[in-house]
Every structure is written in C-alpha cells, then in structure tokens.
Amino acid sequence: MTALLRADQLTVRYHTRGGSAARAIDGVNLDITAGEIIALVGESGCGKTTLARTLLGLQRPTSGTVLYEGKPLATSVRGLREYRRKAQLVLQDPTGALNPRHTVYEAVAEGLRIHRVPGDERELVTEALSRAGLRPPERFFGMVPHELSGGQRQRVVIAGALALRPSVLIADEPVASLDASVRGEILALLLRLRDELGLAALVVTHDLGLAWNIADRVAVMYLGRIVEIGPVEQVLTAPQHPYTRALLSVLPESGRPAVVLTGETPDPTCVPAGCRFHPRCPLLASGVDDETGRRCRSVDLPVLDGDHRSAVACHAVGG
Amino acid sequence: MGEPLLELRDMTVTYHTGRGPVPAVRGVDLVVDTGQTVGLAGESGCGKSTVALAVLRLLPTTARLGGKVLLNGEDVVAMKWGRLRAVRWASASVVFQGAMHALNPVRPVGEQLAEPILLHGGAGANTVSSRVGDLLEQVGLPARRARAYPHELSGGQRQRVMIAMALACDPQLIIADEPTTALDVMVQAQVLDLVSRLVSELGIGLMMISHDLSVLASTCQRLAVMYAGRIIEQGPARQVLQAPAHPYTKALSAAFPTIGDPESRLAPRGLPGDPPDPSALPPGCPFHPRCPSAFADCVDTDVALRPVDTGRSAACLLEVRP
Amino acid sequence: MSTPSPTAIAWQRRRAAVGRVWQEFLSDRGGLFGLAALSLIVALAVFAPLLSDASGLDPTHATGRPLEAPSGHFLLGTDNLGRSVLLQVWWGARISLLVGVLATLVSVGIGTLVGVAAAHFGGWTSAVLMRFTDFFLVLPSLVLAIALSTVLNRGIFAIVLAVGVTSWPSTARLVRAQTLAVESRPYIERAWALGAGHVHVIIRHVLPAVAALVFANTTLTVANSIIAESTLSFLGLGDPNAASWGEMLNAALGSGAVTYGAWWYLLPPGLAIALVVLAFMLAGRALETVLNPRLRER
Numbered sequence: 001m002t003a004l005l006r007a008d009q010l011t012v013r014y015h016t017r018g019g020s021a022a023r024a025i026d027g028v029n030l031d032i033t034a035g036e037i038i039a040l041v042g043e044s045g046c047g048k049t050t051l052a053r054t055l056l057g058l059q060r061p062t063s064g065t066v067l068y069e070g071k072p073l074a075t076s077v078r079g080l081r082e083y084r085r086k087a088q089l090v091l092q093d094p095t096g097a098l099n100p101r102h103t104v105y106e107a108v109a110e111g112l113r114i115h116r117v118p119g120d121e122r123e124l125v126t127e128a129l130s131r132a133g134l135r136p137p138e139r140f141f142g143m144v145p146h147e148l149s150g151g152q153r154q155r156v157v158i159a160g161a162l163a164l165r166p167s168v169l170i171a172d173e174p175v176a177s178l179d180a181s182v183r184g185e186i187l188a189l190l191l192r193l194r195d196e197l198g199l200a201a202l203v204v205t206h207d208l209g210l211a212w213n214i215a216d217r218v219a220v221m222y223l224g225r226i227v228e229i230g231p232v233e234q235v236l237t238a239p240q241h242p243y244t245r246a247l248l249s250v251l252p253e254s255g256r257p258a259v260v261l262t263g264e265t266p267d268p269t270c271v272p273a274g275c276r277f278h279p280r281c282p283l284l285a286s287g288v289d290d291e292t293g294r295r296c297r298s299v300d301l302p303v304l305d306g307d308h309r310s311a312v313a314c315h316a317v318g319g
Numbered sequence: 320m321g322e323p324l325l326e327l328r329d330m331t332v333t334y335h336t337g338r339g340p341v342p343a344v345r346g347v348d349l350v351v352d353t354g355q356t357v358g359l360a361g362e363s364g365c366g367k368s369t370v371a372l373a374v375l376r377l378l379p380t381t382a383r384l385g386g387k388v389l390l391n392g393e394d395v396v397a398m399k400w401g402r403l404r405a406v407r408w409a410s411a412s413v414v415f416q417g418a419m420h421a422l423n424p425v426r427p428v429g430e431q432l433a434e435p436i437l438l439h440g441g442a443g444a445n446t447v448s449s450r451v452g453d454l455l456e457q458v459g460l461p462a463r464r465a466r467a468y469p470h471e472l473s474g475g476q477r478q479r480v481m482i483a484m485a486l487a488c489d490p491q492l493i494i495a496d497e498p499t500t501a502l503d504v505m506v507q508a509q510v511l512d513l514v515s516r517l518v519s520e521l522g523i524g525l526m527m528i529s530h531d532l533s534v535l536a537s538t539c540q541r542l543a544v545m546y547a548g549r550i551i552e553q554g555p556a557r558q559v560l561q562a563p564a565h566p567y568t569k570a571l572s573a574a575f576p577t578i579g580d581p582e583s584r585l586a587p588r589g590l591p592g593d594p595p596d597p598s599a600l601p602p603g604c605p606f607h608p609r610c611p612s613a614f615a616d617c618v619d620t621d622v623a624l625r626p627v628d629t630g631r632s633a634a635c636l637l638e639v640r641p
Numbered sequence: 642m643s644t645p646s647p648t649a650i651a652w653q654r655r656r657a658a659v660g661r662v663w664q665e666f667l668s669d670r671g672g673l674f675g676l677a678a679l680s681l682i683v684a685l686a687v688f689a690p691l692l693s694d695a696s697g698l699d700p701t702h703a704t705g706r707p708l709e710a711p712s713g714h715f716l717l718g719t720d721n722l723g724r725s726v727l728l729q730v731w732w733g734a735r736i737s738l739l740v741g742v743l744a745t746l747v748s749v750g751i752g753t754l755v756g757v758a759a760a761h762f763g764g765w766t767s768a769v770l771m772r773f774t775d776f777f778l779v780l781p782s783l784v785l786a787i788a789l790s791t792v793l794n795r796g797i798f799a800i801v802l803a804v805g806v807t808s809w810p811s812t813a814r815l816v817r818a819q820t821l822a823v824e825s826r827p828y829i830e831r832a833w834a835l836g837a838g839h840v841h842v843i844i845r846h847v848l849p850a851v852a853a854l855v856f857a858n859t860t861l862t863v864a865n866s867i868i869a870e871s872t873l874s875f876l877g878l879g880d881p882n883a884a885s886w887g888e889m890l891n892a893a894l895g896s897g898a899v900t901y902g903a904w905w906y907l908l909p910p911g912l913a914i915a916l917v918v919l920a921f922m923l924a925g926r927a928l929e930t931v932l933n934p935r936l937r938e939r
Binding site: 056058077080081084085088089091092093096097098099101102103105106109110111114115122125141142144157160161164 | 646647650651653654826827828830831832833834835836837838841845846849850
C-alpha cells in the first residue's frame with residue numbers, strides 16, 4: 001500500500017526565547033494510507049501538534065520531507081495552496097477556530113472562495129454542512145458561532161474542511177473542548193466520513209480512549225520521536241514500550257497496577273542522551289542487565305519506520 | 320460519626336439575569352461525611368460548579384441561594400458575614416476550576432500560600448514560612464520552591480500549589496472543581512494519587528467535581544451525577560460506573576471507553592443534541608429529548624430520585640434494575 | 642427561493658450589529674452631545690455658501706469700521722479690516738474641518754498600512770517598519786511640521802501633509818497591537834490551513850476586526866489634526882488666503898488686537914477650536930467605549 005501522506009525523517013527545531021534550541025520533532029517517519037485513521041498520542045511537549053502542522057505545510061521542517069502521493073510538498077505559495085485542497089485541518093477549539101463575525105455560510109464558503117472552486121457555491125456549502133451532520137443546512141446559513149453549541153461549531157469547522165473535498169483530514173484534539181456526551185457524535189462523524197468518502201485522518205490526541213474508539217493504527221510520541229507504532233488492538237492491549245505501558249496503566253479502569261512516572265513531562269530543550277525516555281523509565285529503574293542498561297543510557301535508538309509494521313523503540317524490548 | 324460534615328438539603332441556586340431568572344441548581348440533596356470522598360459528575364450547564372461555589376457562598380450577587388447548606392451543622396446560607404469569613408478556608412476550601420490560572424503571576428507562590436494563613440490569624444513570619452514549607456512538602460514539592468513564580472512551574476506543579484493552598488488552614492472539607500481537566504494523563508495520575516493520599520492521611524472530606532466518570536470512580540467512594548441542575552443518579556462509585564441505572568449515566572460512561580473492550584472498538588457512542596440550556600429546560604424529564612429510551616410519559620412527568628437498590632437512587636421512570 | 646440568500650442574511654446581520662452599536666452610542670450623553678454639536682458645525686460649514694454672503698470676507702468690501710465691538714449689526718464685532726468676525730469664524734470652519742479631515746485621512750491611511758504590514762509580515766519587515774515608526778514618533782512633530790511647511794509652497798496641501806506625516810505613528814502602533822492580537826486567534830490559522838494568501842487573511846479577517854478600533858481612533862485624530870493645523874497657522878505657516886481659525890488668531894495677534902483690547906477678535910476662533918475638539922473627543926470616546934467590549938467579547 002503506498003502512502004498517501006508521508007513524513008520522511010522529519011525534524012523540526014526552533015530557538016526558544018532563552019536562546020536554547022528546542023527539538024520539537026527529532027526524527028519521525030510516518031505513513032498515512034488512504035482510508036485509514038491514525039491516532040497520534042502523547043503528552044504535552046512531545047511534538048504531536050508540531051508534527052500535525054508540519055504535515056499540513058504550516059510549519060517548515062528543519063530537515064526531512066513531507067511527501068504527498070510520493071511528491072514532496074511544494075514550497076511556493078501557489079504550490080502549497082494546491083496542497084491545501086487535499087489535506088485539511090480541524091482544530092481543537094471550535095470557538096476560536098471560527099471568526100465570530102462571519103456567519104456559518106461564510107465560514108464554510110471561505111475555502112471555496114479562496115480556491116475559486118467552480119460550481120454553485122450554495123449547493124457545495126449545503127452539501128458540506130449536510131455531510132457534517134448539520135441538517136437542515138439552510139437553517140444554519142445565517143447563524144453566527146456564538147449562537148451554536150460546541151458540538152455544532154466543531155461540525156461547522158469540519159464542514160468547512162469537507163467543502164474542499166480533501167483526501168486527508170488532520171484533527172488536533174477534535175473533541176477535547178467538547179462535552180463528554182457530544183464527543184461520541186463527532187467521533188462517529190469522523191468514522192462515517194472515512195467509510196463514505198474514503199477520508200484518511202490523523203487524529204492528534206492525548207486521550208488513548210479516543211484511539212481505541214476510532215483509530216486503525218496508533219503512534220505514541222515522546223519528546224519528538226515515535227516510540228511505538230502499530231495496530232490499535234495490539235499496541236493498546238499488549239503495549240511493549242515502557243512509556244506506553246505506563247500511560248495505559250494509569251488510566252482508571254485499566255485493570256493494571258498503575259505505574260505513575262515520576263518527574264514532569266519533559267522539555268524539548270533538553271533531550272536526554274541515549275534513549276530519551278531512560279531517566280523516567282520504570283523498566284530501567286527496576287533492573288535490566290548491565291549491557292542493556294549501558295545502551296539505554298548512552299545509545300540513541302534509530303528512527304522507527306512509519307509503515308504498517310508494528311515497531312518499538314526500546315533497547316530492552318524487541319526493537 | 321455524628322452529623323455529616325456537609326449536607327445540602329434541597330439546595331437551589333437561581334441566577335437573576337437580564338433575560339429573567341435562570342435556575343442553575345434545582346433542588347440538590349447531598350451528604351459528605353468526615354473522611355468520605357464524594358464525586359459529582361456532569362457536563363457544562365448542569366450546575367456542578369455552581370454547587371461547589373455555593374457551599375462557601377462564593378456565587379455572584381445575581382445568584383439567589385435557597386435551601387439549606389449545612390457545614391458542620393451550621394447553615395451557610397444564614398451565616399453572618401464575619402462568621403462566613405472565618406469559615407471560609409478554615410472549615411472548607413475550594414480548588415477552583417482552571418486553578419492553574421488562578422495564581423497571581425507577579426508574586427512568588429510562597430507568598431500566595433501564606434496569604435490564607437495570615438488572613439486567618441496565623442502567627443509570626445517564622446511560623447508562617449515553615450508552615451508554607453510543610454505544605455509544599457505535603458504536596459510533593461521541595462520547600463525551596465516557595466520562592467518560585469507561577470510561570471516557572473509546570474502545569475502539574477501549579478495544580479499542586481493550588482492543592483497546598485486549599486490545605487493551608489487545615490480545613491475539614493475540600494471541594495475540588497475539575498482538578499485534573501487540563502492536565503496530561505500522567506500528571507493527572509500524579510495529582511489524583513496525591514489527593515487520595517492527603518484525604519486518607521489527614522482524614523478530610525472531599526467533594527470532587529469532574530465530567531470524567533472513571534476519574535471520579537477511581538478516587539471517590541460515592542458518586543452523584545448531575546443533569547440540568549438536579550442529581551439524576553447517585554450511589555457507590557464503582558457500582559454507578561459499572562452498572563449505571565440512568566440512561567444519561569450510561570451515555571456518560573460510554574463516552575470514555577474502556578480500552579480493550581471490544582464493544583467500544585470503532586463504535587464511539589454519544590448522545591444526540593447538546594446539554595440543555597438552564598434557561599430553556601424541556602418539560603417533564605429534562606433528559607427526554609436526548610434519551611434513547613424515552614417514552615410517552617417522559618415528556619410530561621417530572622421525575623424525582625427514586626431508590627433502585629440499597630444505597631442507590633436514580634431519577635428515571637423506567638423500571639431500571641442496575 | 643423563499644429564504645433570502647446567504648449573502649443577504651450576512652448583510653442583514655451586519656446592519657443589525659450597526660444598529661446595536663448606534664443604540665448603545667445614543668445612551669452615552671457625552672457622545673450624543675458631541676455628535677449633535679459636530680453635526681451642527683459640519684452642516685453650517687457645508688452650507689455656508691448658501692446661508693451667508695462670502696463677499697463679506699473680501700477686505701475690499703468690508704463695510705464695518707476696524708475693531709468695532711460686538712453690536713446688533715456685527716454680532717461678534719469686526720476685525721482690523723472691518724470684516725465681520727462672525728462671518729470669518731463661520732467660513733473658517735470650512736478650512737479647519739477640511740484640513741483636519743484630510744490630514745487625518747493621510748495619517749490613518751499611512752498608520753493602518755504600516756501597522757498591519759508590520760504585524761502581519763513580522764520578521765525583518767516589522768523590525769524595519771517599527772524603527773521607521775519610532776523615528777517619526779520621536780521627532781518633535783511641531784518642528785517637523787514647521788520645517789515641512791517652509792519647504793513646501795504655502796497652502797492647504799502643505800499643512801495637510803505636515804500634519805498627516807507627523808501624526809501617523811500612534812495609529813500605526815495601535816493598529817499593529819490590534820493586528821497582533823487578531824492574528825493570534827485560531828481562526829487565522831484555519832484560514833491559512835484553508836489555503837488563504839496574505840491578501841485574503843488581511844482583507845477578510847484582519848481589517849474588519851481592526852476597522853472598529855481605527856474608526857474610533859480616527860475621530861480622536863481629527864481633533865488633534867485641527868489643533869495642529871491651528872497651531873501651524875497661528876505660527877504664520879498657514880495659507881494667509883485661506884482664513885482658518887488659526888489664521889484668524891494669527892491675524893488677531895499680529896494686528897495688535899490684544900493691545901487694543903479687542904477680545905471679540907481673539908475669543909471666538911479660540912472657542913470654536915475648543916468646541917470642535919471637545920465635540921470630536923466626546924464622540925470618539927463614546928464610540929470607543931461602545932466598540933471596545935465588542936472587541937474584547939470574543
């Protein structure tokens with residue numbers, strides 16, 4: 001299966017105010033094939049949002065390439081604009097994502113107008129709103145964001161993205177700011193879009209339950225690298241990497257003894273030497289043989305392949 | 320045991336806005352005993368944060384508080400201002416929602432921790448600073464961090480400071496409003512661990528508010544679920560989570576699936592519509608427009624809490640057996 | 642279609658929003674007074690040719706005696722050439738207002754352009770533009786205005802340019818701050834993600850959000866421009882043929898009206914300036930308070 005969207009040895013580094021260099025993404029390979037939903041999970045500072053933005057072309061990588069249908073992304077404004085019709089973004093906060101002065105119609109039609117899409121604009125907007133679950137669409141044309149609920153606003157954002165008929169949707173925490181009872185509907189919508197339109201999706205989230213709900217594959221990120229990747233059934237029920245195991249164990253209802261990691265979520269400006277997880281690794285702390293321990297502390301792991309094989313970046317486990 | 324630490328009897332809160340009275344809380348009965356942990360679950364607009372603020376009469380002036388709020392037997396609603404000030408923080412304290420942003424950015428955290436101590440007649444500077452150091456150690460932060468400014472601390476650390484602040488005057492009851500909502504999974508686990516440890520070590524009562532049922536079930540002994548200003552189900556936390564009686568509770572617990580459960584794999588479940596607007600509640604059972612099991616009577620019958628099992632009650636017309 | 646088109650709905654909403662702003666504005670007494678006073682003054686200025694006789698301004702047709710005190714015939718007395726002071730103040734309004742408005746257009750135009758460009762493009766563009774702005778901000782505006790006036794040919798155009806060029810920096814800084822605030826909102830990122838170019842983002846999102854603030858700022862800038870123009874004219878740099886209020890003050894002083902005790906020549910133009918500036922300030926401040934909560938709202 002050829003990848004629709006692929007990240008190839010991507011790194012993104014930037015300089016913070018203090019002058020130190022932050023390695024937001026420190027080498028990532030990821031393949032997204034048509035019609036699959038990948039969940040990108042991790043905690044704050046792991047680089048998942050930066051990865052999402054880089055895949056969309058909103059952030060320029062320091063090195064490595066993003067390839068769409070095998071070709072690297074254009075760097076020119078015109079070229080990137082073409083790409084925008086294929087890959088669209090759904091942001092976390094639906095309230096902030098809509099201009100409070102624009103009506104729902106204008107918000108959904110914005111993309112169509114930017115790209116001067118031929119056809120009857122009204123029909124296209126109606127179709128997009130309808131696909132996103134806002135029915136009857138005409139009722140929503142004249143409404144402004146503050147007249148809608150959180151779930152409805154998120155549907156408008158999704159409709160705006162759908163209007164351009166993308167093949168990939170990148171959603172950054174699409175349900176984090178929504179009420180619990182409304183989450184299910186939005187997630188079901190994403191699944192339906194996958195089934196009806198063959199839409200691929202990369203869902204960035206810190207919520208592993210969400211991955212279980214809708215994703216085919218899951219990639220776990222830590223400090224700028226993917227540390228484990230594979231099918232959801234496998235990674236979430238039989239996790240290999242100590243970090244994934246710890247994350248799953250602290251979920252209430254996990255049925256495992258909780259492994260609560262000490263220390264704070266790590267800082268991309270100081271990435272530890274060797275395996276980047278080793279200072280907090282419960283496996284290392286509980287004892288591995290000397291040789292493995294030495295490698296954990298001093299030898300960095302290779303960047304995992306992002307394709308359909310399962311992979312773990314750990315000296316002690318498989319790898 | 321004696322009387323309960325906190326007892327809410329038919330508590331009502333109505334906001335008087337420009338558009339007319341809005342009933343945010345419509346008759347809540349809740350009991351928290353000393354050393355007991357009670358969870359209050361619900362979504363936006365259900366009134367749970369209002370309940371939290373009402374206990375210490377921290378509501379805005381447009382709010383009218385009705386019913387009885389008994390803190391150690393004393394009615395907070397009827398308290399005089401002086402007595403209320405003495406009770407605030409010393410008998411019960413609150414860890415507010417968005418607490419991480421509630422810290423003053425231009426003062427070191429140690430000073431902010433000292434503030435309630437000094438307000439309640441703490442002794443000299445030495446006693447206060449050692450008390451501040453003790454509080455920080457209790458929440459897992461080194462005492463020297465008292466000199467740090469809020470922006471120098473991480474989200475999890477700030478939340479710990481807020482918890483330390485809530486403990487400052489040795490309260491008997493802590494009300495934590497969404498204490499872990501904005502935090503990462505691991506930090507959330509750390510904070511919940513801390514809260515559980517403190518509650519059992521110090522023997523204080525805890526009322527925790529959240530929209531995440533599983534978080535509440537893992538930390539609290541009893542669980543009450545709110546919808547449209549009323550409690551629609553309550554009982555022992557484990558039981559409510561695993562065998563919910565009310566359709567809303569079922570939907571709420573299904574929203575956060577258990578990993579490994581094949582039923583929720585590729586099957587996200589949610590409710591149609593949105594949580595109701597307190598100023599425009601539907602007639603009859605407020606949940607009926609969204610309820611998958613609603614039938615004819617639900618539209619016009621206002622349902623009260625009815626017992627469904629020992630120690631459990633639910634406000635639903637269905638013959639529910641958990 | 643029985644339902645109106647979406648564009649029609651959008652315009653309906655905008656009209657309704659303007660209506661609400663108007664209602665709130667009306668509730669501010671100061672703003673109401675300012676607006677009423679301005680309307681009256683502007684009306685008088687615009688219809689001056691219809692309501693009065695311009696020939697009274699011509700020194701060769703002066704009918705009164707020099708520096709006559711106010712009387713039934715000349716309500717505000719006469720100037721040193723025997724012309725009616727009232728007529729001059731009336732016609733002076735045209736010049737002062739015209740120069741004030743034109744200078745403001747120049748100032749706000751440059752300021753908005755620089756402010757939006759600096760905030761939107763950031764990086765080197767911003768650094769260069771802001772240093773440029775700082776330079777003009779630091780220059781003593783009056784001195785620059787004087788220098789410009791002496792270099793250019795005397796006339797209204799020179800004054801407009803002098804005032805406009807020295808007062809744009811504050812607008813630029815304001816607009817830049819507001820643009821930065823607007824561009825940090827997620828909907829701007831969404832616009833980029835949809836494929837928008839710079840033009841679309843600026844025209845569809847930034848300018849509408851900034852426009853309200855700029856409009857409120859404009860009314861205050863007009864007041865400043867009128868004062869600046871009066872100052873320059875008073876110092877003798879104005880156009881002696883275009884009798885603005887500042888020119889009148891200049892002439893009054895120069896002709897020895899003060900020593901003569903002819904208060905009726907000095908006071909009216911001074912009061913007129915003060916009144917117009919006050920009216921603009923009141924209206925502008927009321928507008929700002931009305932528009933600001935909307936800006937802060939979402």
